Amino acid sequence: MTDPTDEAHRRRLPLPRHPDPNPGAFRAIPSVSRLVADADLRAATGLTVEALTVAVQSVLDSERAAIAAGATPTSVDVRTAVMTALADLERPRLIPLINATGVIIHTNLGRSPVSADAARAMAEAAGGYVALEIEPRSNERGGRMREIADLMRLLTGAEATVVVNNCAAAVLLVLTAAAAGRRVVVSRGEAVEIGGGFRVPDVLRQSGATLVEVGTTNRTYARDYAEATDDQTAAYLKIHPSNFQITGFTHAATVAELVTIARPRGVPVFEDVGSGALLDTTKYGLAHEPTLRDSLIAGATLVMASGDKLVGGPQAGIIAGNRGWVERVAGHPLARAVRADKTCLAGLAATLRHYARGEAESCIPVWRMISASADELRTRVSRLHDALRGCGVQTEVVPTAATVGGGSLPGQMLSSWGLVLGVENRDDDVDRLAHQLRLGHPGVYGRIESGRLLLDVRTVLPEDDDRLVRVISGAVSAA
Ligand SMILES: *Cc1c(COP(=O)(O)O)cnc(C)c1O
Numbered sequence: 001m002t003d004p005t006d007e008a009h010r011r012r013l014p015l016p017r018h019p020d021p022n023p024g025a026f027r028a029i030p031s032v033s034r035l036v037a038d039a040d041l042r043a044a045t046g047l048t049v050e051a052l053t054v055a056v057q058s059v060l061d062s063e064r065a066a067i068a069a070g071a072t073p074t075s076v077d078v079r080t081a082v083m084t085a086l087a088d089l090e091r092p093r094l095i096p097l098i099n100a101t102g103v104i105i106h107t108n109l110g111r112s113p114v115s116a117d118a119a120r121a122m123a124e125a126a127g128g129y130v131a132l133e134i135e136p137r138s139n140e141r142g143g144r145m146r147e148i149a150d151l152m153r154l155l156t157g158a159e160a161t162v163v164v165n166n167c168a169a170a171v172l173l174v175l176t177a178a179a180a181g182r183r184v185v186v187s188r189g190e191a192v193e194i195g196g197g198f199r200v201p202d203v204l205r206q207s208g209a210t211l212v213e214v215g216t217t218n219r220t221y222a223r224d225y226a227e228a229t230d231d232q233t234a235a236y237l238k239i240h241p242s243n244f245q246i247t248g249f250t251h252a253a254t255v256a257e258l259v260t261i262a263r264p265r266g267v268p269v270f271e272d273v274g275s276g277a278l279l280d281t282t283k284y285g286l287a288h289e290p291t292l293r294d295s296l297i298a299g300a301t302l303v304m305a306s307g308d309k310l311v312g313g314p315q316a317g318i319i320a321g322n323r324g325w326v327e328r329v330a331g332h333p334l335a336r337a338v339r340a341d342k343t344c345l346a347g348l349a350a351t352l353r354h355y356a357r358g359e360a361e362s363c364i365p366v367w368r369m370i371s372a373s374a375d376e377l378r379t380r381v382s383r384l385h386d387a388l389r390g391c392g393v394q395t396e397v398v399p400t401a402a403t404v405g406g407g408s409l410p411g412q413m414l415s416s417w418g419l420v421l422g423v424e425n426r427d428d429d430v431d432r433l434a435h436q437l438r439l440g441h442p443g444v445y446g447r448i449e450s451g452r453l454l455l456d457v458r459t460v461l462p463e464d465d466d467r468l469v470r471v472i473s474g475a476v477s478a479a
Pocket of ligand 1: 166167168169194198239240241272273274275305306307316317406407
């Protein structure tokens, strides 16, 4: 009797090349039905028959492709290959790891970790029903932005706030709602690419607005905006060029200057501040990063920022400012397509509450990392060094330079301390050790500098130090 899945599978077989490099080899491949019926395999994987069938088919497909390319079938144990492929599937990929790269807001590692309170709020909201659109006192339908808007008013003076999926969505939504079919004036020096496919001219085109570039790459004045304004002008847009610096002979019009020329002309001023700092970065020896509050005080109509950069919350796009404009944006049909979910709102509210209580520096991971003193880091690194020596692992304590990352504060360094893992500096040793660390429990990600593997402690929270020692000593003995 033929198994229908097997039959279907056979029809999809790649035809062997001519001349067949390995005649008869295909016959050595076990059938899908035999593998799926294997009780041990079923028990070991814990998958349903349907899921196991698909998984087995895809392993057998690769096996056939390998044979067609000349491999001998005995070189691969199909059962082991199935188990290996499924083991990866069984292990959740998005579990916490230790970031020892020295880049605080690391896009490839999920940007900003949220505070313990925010993580708890998100998990609780996810696992239950919440009063998302109901006012508990009156039992009337209420806005889902109430809590965040109240907190944002305390922190930035914003009359109203709406939260969407991310900052890219915030910019797209604001431009679509405010300027579709009309013109938006942008400084030539700010018509930039932020990274990950976010290019200001493209976003503007997508919104249906026309970009009017003014000034030059290095210098733009408020009068350039004034001269470009006509009855088709829908808005002035300022974008914080967050991931690069132009230095030297430069000038950009400030929000306050733009507001002075925009008001009499009835033009709104929108600013995309990107990282959305709510604390003053100069306090930590960093350059000034525009804050949401500064922008609103300077008179911006709406300000937009990411939730998961310097705000230190979950992925979100914050749009705050003038009530009428927020209502107009929130009421646009596109707002529904980019709205934030209950877990995001719960996490963002918990994060904003830290700022309102003045505890951001001690509770929000990115600010704990930014505000840690070099002395404090040095003490921790020495302790790690000693603990590792106790486990027989030689390391070297070195001064390093960490960065904020995430497209904020380009070129700004925070002096830091790190450990160089003491392998004989052959490239393959370093790569093997880095590989072992990534596969640890938790995984540890460092950076390779001058051919040596460096672990920067500025981005490791102190409560992870013991686990770090454990993973390093395990990885060194395995490498
Ligand atoms: C990061 C950034 C964005 C994009 O933010 P997302 O939240 O990743 O969508 C937009 N504008 C600026 C200035 C940025 O720095």
